[in-house]
Amino acid sequence: MQQQLDRDAGPWWKEPWPWLLMAGPAIVIVACIATIALAVTHDDPPVPGPIVKRGLVVEQAR
Template structure:
């Protein structure tokens, strides 16, 4: 006896298995969009040197302490 099955697009399992990667791709797109829409968020008391962001308060006492004998 031969059973005729439903076409694959009418079965729930392929859609359930494809949902995880699809959600991850959408979340990645949203993350990229947010990063490009807000590239520089202002931070009080910080300075940027290329890709490195340093706090001004944390840097000043170290350099002052290093100069003292």
């Protein structure tokens, strides 16, 4: 029993589990940065003409 506890598993970066667990948050961070970059660089054009919002429906004013 003592021999199993003394055995060195090696460095952590050679194991697949830490990388698998870090992959999800890393992908989300990259996607968040890409979304922010797109939001900052691509402005939405304003709606032309007068509009009226009635409930959830947006219509042109007459």
